Amino acid sequence: MAYGDERVVRRRVVDLADRRALEQWRPADPAVVAEATRLKEAALLDFGMTTSAVTSWLYSKCRHHIATTAVGTAAVVASGDGSCLLLFNPGFFTGLGLDGVKFVLFHEARHLVHRHLFAEPELREDPVFTVAAEVAINHVALIRLGRTGLPLLDGEPTGIDPRVVYEDYREDLLGQGLEPLGYDHFAETDMTIYGELKRMKNPPVPPPLCVHLTEDGVPADQETVDAVCSSVLLNSLLAARRGHPAAEGELLDLMDRTDGATDRASRIWGRLGAGRLRGQTSATRRVDWWQRWLVDVLASKLREGERLVYPKKRGALLAALGQDPMLSRRGAERTKVLVVAYDTSGSMPGHVVEWLTDLVGRIDGVEAHWLSFDGCVMPFKAGERVYGGGGTSFQAVADYVEGRTAVDGEFFDERPDAVVMLTDGYAPHITPAEPDKWIWLITEYGDDWPEAHSPPMACHRVTTGDR
Numbered sequence: 001m002a003y004g005d006e007r008v009v010r011r012r013v014v015d016l017a018d019r020r021a022l023e024q025w026r027p028a029d030p031a032v033v034a035e036a037t038r039l040k041e042a043a044l045l046d047f048g049m050t051t052s053a054v055t056s057w058l059y060s061k062c063r064h065h066i067a068t069t070a071v072g073t074a075a076v077v078a079s080g081d082g083s084c085l086l087l088f089n090p091g092f093f094t095g096l097g098l099d100g101v102k103f104v105l106f107h108e109a110r111h112l113v114h115r116h117l118f119a120e121p122e123l124r125e126d127p128v129f130t131v132a133a134e135v136a137i138n139h140v141a142l143i144r145l146g147r148t149g150l151p152l153l154d155g156e157p158t159g160i161d162p163r164v165v166y167e168d169y170r171e172d173l174l175g176q177g178l179e180p181l182g183y184d185h186f187a188e189t190d191m192t193i194y195g196e197l198k199r200m201k202n203p204p205v206p207p208p209l210c211v212h213l214t215e216d217g218v219p220a221d222q223e224t225v226d227a228v229c230s231s232v233l234l235n236s237l238l239a240a241r242r243g244h245p246a247a248e249g250e251l252l253d254l255m256d257r258t259d260g261a262t263d264r265a266s267r268i269w270g271r272l273g274a275g276r277l278r279g280q281t282s283a284t285r286r287v288d289w290w291q292r293w294l295v296d297v298l299a300s301k302l303r304e305g306e307r308l309v310y311p312k313k314r315g316a317l318l319a320a321l322g323q324d325p326m327l328s329r330r331g332a333e334r335t336k337v338l339v340v341a342y343d344t345s346g347s348m349p350g351h352v353v354e355w356l357t358d359l360v361g362r363i364d365g366v367e368a369h370w371l372s373f374d375g376c377v378m379p380f381k382a383g384e385r386v387y388g389g390g391g392t393s394f395q396a397v398a399d400y401v402e403g404r405t406a407v408d409g410e411f412f413d414e415r416p417d418a419v420v421m422l423t424d425g426y427a428p429h430i431t432p433a434e435p436d437k438w439i440w441l442i443t444e445y446g447d448d449w450p451e452a453h454s455p456p457m458a459c460h461r462v463t464t465g466d467r
């Protein structure tokens, strides 16, 4: 997907997933590249600190940021191998200046999230939906970034102006003798914009001003988009639950604009357990409460310090060279250690194990250790098949994670921040050394004794029936 103008509609000169070829293709003047890179860094730093946690997370997940003249503007490439690249034309960025670069980066990030939430082919194939997406994204960008107009390039506004599209809509509807909505109502959600544009006699088709490179050979692998975006949303949600007010505000706004719009969008929000942010959940939808509960309780157990740190050595070096020192992003004060232990003596519901593996895999800054246990403990790697035997001992897990016993001669030498136990609960009760770090997921018909234990521990039943 690319922000921009008709300059992107050129024949692909290089493979847009080929990093080296992109860098080597007609390199721009090094001074321009340096300035464009500085603007990009400054914009991303600002997103992380204030305006958009979602945008900040998204670009932190783009493995490489490449200045290249192989694209006319800027684009995010989602490759089939699961990786994302940010490509930007250095001349385009220097022409836009910092405010313009921020607008474009926000716009592109939002496109990916939009593509994740609304992947239905019938929507994707409708050119009116494409325009509606542009309007929705730029409407939000103007508000979030506190702008009164689109970014300027060579003195001219670039992109689709939501107010201009609205004026056309208003005239069209009045011409048909229909009642148009006011602007605020029209722009209320992504789907009201689409629905209202569909009422037009002559709905707008995508003008050449914003061309999406997806139709022009920019890889936009849906699986990659989904994986990256769901991770971005989850991490933003965890940040919000940890008390990051900007992330909370942004997510609530994004939910208000999209939740309930389509089954897919509702499912995505529901699976995230994001309803907890609103302090409510839909009564009509089936809710996997335990999943919401776990996301929440993990967020509190994995609470971290300030994400942005001032790198002293590097900062001093940069200052000596006459450059602005930058704050850098760091996952956490230290990597958080999470232990997930499966009781294999009973039958472990496959989809619960799968969901948990996926969830843990998507949380940044966490080092996960996987254990299976029955009468004894067996470490394994995520995704490996786990075999179980007879007898169950929670004490065996506690002894191992608390460093008292070794497995195959190896002691566990980490101090976990959280221990998740997935079990039916049937085994002698234990009191771990740090009970507040233990989270018990009890399978159906199991015994949820940890809740009533002294001291009580975080405990929830998982629903293992049909989903």
Ligand SMILES: [Zn+2]
Pocket (backbone or CB within 6 Å): 002, 003, 004, 107, 111, 134, 210
């Ligand atoms: Zn766009």
